[in-house]
Amino acid sequence: MPILSLQHINKKYGQAKDFAVNDISFNVTEGEILALVGESGSGKTTLLRLIAGLEHPDQGSISLSGQVIVEGKKTVPAHARKVGMVFQDYALFPHLTILENVMFGIQKSKGNRAQIAKETLQLVGLNEDFNKYPHQLSGGQQQRVALARAIAPNPRILLMDEPFSNLDAMLKDQVREEIRQIIKKTGITAIFVTHDTKDALSTADRVAILHKGFLQQIDIPKVLYENPINPYVANFFGKRNEILATPSEDGFYTSFGFIADVEAKNYKAAVKLLFRPEHGEVVQRKGQQLSGKIVKVSYFGSHQLVKISDDEGFRVTIRTNPGRVFDESERAFFYLWKYDIEEAF
Amino acid sequence: MEIIDKKYYWWNKWTGFALLILLVVATPLFTILFKLFTSPGGSWSHIANNLLFGYFQNTLLILLGVAFSTFVLGVTTAWLVSSYEFPGRKYFEWLLILPLGFPGYIMAYTYVGLLDYTGPIQTFLRNSFGIQIKGSLIDIMNLPGAIFILSITLFPYVFLIARSSFLQQSKTMQEASSLLGANRAKTFFKVALPMARPAIVAGIALASMEVLNDYGTVKYFGVNTFTTGIFRAWFSMGDATTAIYLAAILMVFVFALLYLESIQRGNRQYSSVNGLNKPQARKEVSTKSKFLYTGICTMLFLISFFIPFLQLLQWVFMTYEKVVNQEFFLLIFRSFGLAALVGVLVVFFSIILLYALRLSPFKWVKSITKIATLGYAIPGAVIAVGVMIPLLSFDKWIYDTILSSRVAGLFLSGTLFALTFAYIVRFMAVGYNPVESGFQKIGIHVNEASRLLGIRSSKTLWKIDLPLIKSSLFSGILLVFVDVLKELPLTLILRPFNYQTLATKAFDMATNEMIAESANAALIIILTGIIPIIFLNRMIKKREI
Numbered sequence: 086m087p088i089l090s091l092q093h094i095n096k097k098y099g100q101a102k103d104f105a106v107n108d109i110s111f112n113v114t115e116g117e118i119l120a121l122v123g124e125s126g127s128g129k130t131t132l133l134r135l136i137a138g139l140e141h142p143d144q145g146s147i148s149l150s151g152q153v154i155v156e157g158k159k160t161v162p163a164h165a166r167k168v169g170m171v172f173q174d175y176a177l178f179p180h181l182t183i184l185e186n187v188m189f190g191i192q193k194s195k196g197n198r199a200q201i202a203k204e205t206l207q208l209v210g211l212n213e214d215f216n217k218y219p220h221q222l223s224g225g226q227q228q229r230v231a232l233a234r235a236i237a238p239n240p241r242i243l244l245m246d247e248p249f250s251n252l253d254a255m256l257k258d259q260v261r262e263e264i265r266q267i268i269k270k271t272g273i274t275a276i277f278v279t280h281d282t283k284d285a286l287s288t289a290d291r292v293a294i295l296h297k298g299f300l301q302q303i304d305i306p307k308v309l310y311e312n313p314i315n316p317y318v319a320n321f322f323g324k325r326n327e328i329l330a331t332p333s334e335d336g337f338y339t340s341f342g343f344i345a346d347v348e349a350k351n352y353k354a355a356v357k358l359l360f361r362p363e364h365g366e367v368v369q370r371k372g373q374q375l376s377g378k379i380v381k382v383s384y385f386g387s388h389q390l391v392k393i394s395d396d397e398g399f400r401v402t403i404r405t406n407p408g409r410v411f412d413e414s415e416r417a418f419f420y421l422w423k424y425d426i427e428e429a430f
Numbered sequence: 431m432e433i434i435d436k437k438y439y440w441w442n443k444w445t446g447f448a449l450l451i452l453l454v455v456a457t458p459l460f461t462i463l464f465k466l467f468t469s470p471g472g473s474w475s476h477i478a479n480n481l482l483f484g485y486f487q488n489t490l491l492i493l494l495g496v497a498f499s500t501f502v503l504g505v506t507t508a509w510l511v512s513s514y515e516f517p518g519r520k521y522f523e524w525l526l527i528l529p530l531g532f533p534g535y536i537m538a539y540t541y542v543g544l545l546d547y548t549g550p551i552q553t554f555l556r557n558s559f560g561i562q563i564k565g566s567l568i569d570i571m572n573l574p575g576a577i578f579i580l581s582i583t584l585f586p587y588v589f590l591i592a593r594s595s596f597l598q599q600s601k602t603m604q605e606a607s608s609l610l611g612a613n614r615a616k617t618f619f620k621v622a623l624p625m626a627r628p629a630i631v632a633g634i635a636l637a638s639m640e641v642l643n644d645y646g647t648v649k650y651f652g653v654n655t656f657t658t659g660i661f662r663a664w665f666s667m668g669d670a671t672t673a674i675y676l677a678a679i680l681m682v683f684v685f686a687l688l689y690l691e692s693i694q695r696g697n698r699q700y701s702s703v704n705g706l707n708k709p710q711a712r713k714e715v716s717t718k719s720k721f722l723y724t725g726i727c728t729m730l731f732l733i734s735f736f737i738p739f740l741q742l743l744q745w746v747f748m749t750y751e752k753v754v755n756q757e758f759f760l761l762i763f764r765s766f767g768l769a770a771l772v773g774v775l776v777v778f779f780s781i782i783l784l785y786a787l788r789l790s791p792f793k794w795v796k797s798i799t800k801i802a803t804l805g806y807a808i809p810g811a812v813i814a815v816g817v818m819i820p821l822l823s824f825d826k827w828i829y830d831t832i833l834s835s836r837v838a839g840l841f842l843s844g845t846l847f848a849l850t851f852a853y854i855v856r857f858m859a860v861g862y863n864p865v866e867s868g869f870q871k872i873g874i875h876v877n878e879a880s881r882l883l884g885i886r887s888s889k890t891l892w893k894i895d896l897p898l899i900k901s902s903l904f905s906g907i908l909l910v911f912v913d914v915l916k917e918l919p920l921t922l923i924l925r926p927f928n929y930q931t932l933a934t935k936a937f938d939m940a941t942n943e944m945i946a947e948s949a950n951a952a953l954i955i956i957l958t959g960i961i962p963i964i965f966l967n968r969m970i971k972k973r974e975i
Contacts, residue, residue: 176875190883
């Protein structure tokens with residue numbers, strides 16, 4: 086049974102013309118980490134606040150641990166939902182010490198509150214004087230306190246709003262992994278919001294892509310990347326190349342050359358071949374491959390992108406390893422080891 | 431399955447409390463507006479035929495005169511201290527705000543005393559040079575005199591706002607202007623002044639509200655305005671409905687002023703709020719200019735604060751033995767107590783209104799809570815009348831139904847309750863604004879975080895919000911405290927029989943030819959008034975950095 090279930094959630098702010106959240110339904114299973122990904126204005130933060138009880142939907146229902154917490158005009162208020170949340174700005178209480186911050190939400194009936202708080206702080210790996218105040222900590226340390234404060238009362242679900250956005254690039258990879266491990270260790274169900282696809286793909290078990298308040302696709306990262314349901318989702322993880330092709334009995338004719346493919350006989354009219362830069366390979370030798378003129382090589386350290394043009398000036402981008410040396414305007418040969426076929430018109 | 435009570439999402443008890451407060455606070459204002467559509471009282475035709483034109487003319491002339499001179503005085507000095515370096519500049523930044531602590535009526539009779547036959551100037555001229563002048567040195571007990579007195583007490587409003595606007599203008603903007611070949615003067619007229627215009631007009635609007643509120647100065651100088659008209663109708667003619675009618679007209683004046691101010695401001699936000707913009711560098715000037723600038727500021731400070739202040743001190747030395755007795759201390763104690771009570775109540779109500787706003791999912795809550803702060807724009811005499819009417823009818827109802835009119839007397843009207851209520855209506859905005867900015871500064875997330883940790887909204891307010899905005903609450907109480915202490919017209923109308931505050935005591939003594947004696951109470955009002963002024967200045971300076 087899912088721990089969290091959203092059914093047909095709609096939300097519009099004030100006089101706004103469009104819905105911030107548009108007929109969204111999904112389930113979250115116990116112990117899973119779900120990422121809500123989208124550009125700003127996609128409704129991802131609104132969705133998080135609806136689950137937390139900080140906003141109320143215009144329509145739809147939400148249930149948590151089998152209990153309906155939102156239905157029609159009725160709601161379980163935020164303070165009674167047992168939902169943990171880490172805010173983007175952490176929202177630590179500046180007038181309380183670290184320990185007091187973490188103790189704040191632990192109920193007296195749970196036993197020794199200070200003891201629980203200390204254990205939680207150790208769990209998140211904060212090795213500091215717990216009597217310090219939030220402003221005496223670095224940004225990364227503050228985030229750990231915020232995480233500890235949110236999970237200490239043992240919430241039914243943990244929500245995080247852009248948890249990685251305030252960290253610099255160097256720290257990010259490390260923190261992503263650590264937070265994932267902490268969450269997995271506690272077995273808590275977590276939902277986090279991000280605009281960064283790298284955050285989502287590397288940290289979450291499942292990813293939900295939102296666009297203009299609509300849920301586009303929700304699935305494991307691999308499926309989203311390999312089998313995007315629509316062009317928006319596909320392009321969200323980086324640009325895809327498009328080549329026009331004419332099918333024949335044994336392959337596709339393109340402006341870069343012929344691709345042998347038995348699938349081709351299933352198509353009658355012109356098609357588009359869609360592929361990511363890393364789904365192609367630039368090779369040394371001539372042969373049964375595609376070819377074109379190199380127009381631009383961009384070096385990125387971990388890889389380089391080679392732009393190849395056909396005779397009409399139509400371009401595709403292929404990713405190669407960084408060690409290869411290319412001359413611009415040299416002729417390049419490449420092949421595609423994976424592509425999607427879509428009808429062109 | 432766990433059972434937790436589900437509630438309607440739009441309801442919380444804070445919204446209920448807030449609506450209740452709003453209803454009560456708005457009653458006097460709506461009473462007055464409503465009365466505008468009923469017929470005026472018996473003496474209305476007399477007033478309309480013989481006095482109304484004079485009220486209009488005088489009120490308008492004083493408004494225009496004060497607006498013009500506060501503009502000239504305020505903007506000139508603000509520009510000098512914000513863009514030039516000259517001896518004493520640092521001190522003038524706050525010295526020129528001090529006149530705000532001088533209530534107009536005290537300034538008025540201090541100047542009358544200064545220029546009087548027995549005053550220090552004439553005495554000095556007589557004793558040193560044998561110069562004899564008949565009567566007063568300069569007769570200021572007239573309309574130009576009222577304009578002079580109100581201008582020198584109110585120009586700091588324009589000075590303060592214009593200065594903070596000049597300071598906020600980005601350095602780059604003015605540098606761009608000079609790189610384009612404009613000199614300092616052209617930069618002022620073409621860039622700085624137009625950019626500061628919305629702020630300056632807002633400052634003049636504030637000063638104008640104070641002019642419309644003033645009773646003491648015009649009364650003392652014998653100039654008939656709407657405020658004195660309300661008093662005359664209320665006390666001399668005993669005609670409440672005419673007083674209401676005059677009050678309603680005055681209120682229309684105020685709303686017109688507010689409306690003009692808001693359309694000139696529009697949606698413009700000239701001053702950049704970008705924290706990266708450093709204030710412009712102050713320019714070093716020639717020695718001659720330094721003398722001139724220091725001279726201008728010194729003159730203004732002497733006239734608007736220092737000389738009248740010295741005069742008050744002299745009077746206090748002359749009379750304190752006679753005046754300062756047990757009764758006087760009791761008076762101080764009572765005035766301070768009442769002012770502090772009002773301060774605490776105003777801040778308490780502001781917290782409830784703003785917390786309801788903070789938790790409410792609806793935008794309209796914001797617009798209706800603003801109604802609670804309207805009182806600051808309404809002249810005290812108008813509010814007094816607006817409070818009196820509902821309370822009188824409430825009393826009447828009590829006597830008619832419960833006490834069957836055997837006992838005569840007052841139940842709510844004419845008591846401290848009425849006075850406190852009216853103060854709250856009048857000064858709600860003064861306490862509301864600091865509390866509002868306090869809430870804004872700490873943001874909503876700490877509050878949400880606490881509620882998500884399972885703490886109810888009321889406990890969250892107590893444990894998180896209030897401790898974090900402690901200093902805002904304190905400055906709210908302090909600002910209201912000082913305003914209540916200075917308040918005159920409203921107090922004169924609503925005070926219980928024989929009840930005195932420092933302000934009414936000072937005014938009564940001054941009008942009864944005991945000017946020197948009145949200085950004792952006046953001095954206390956001014957000294958307490960200076961404390962928040964220094965606070966206020968610090969707040970503006972902080973934004974500068």
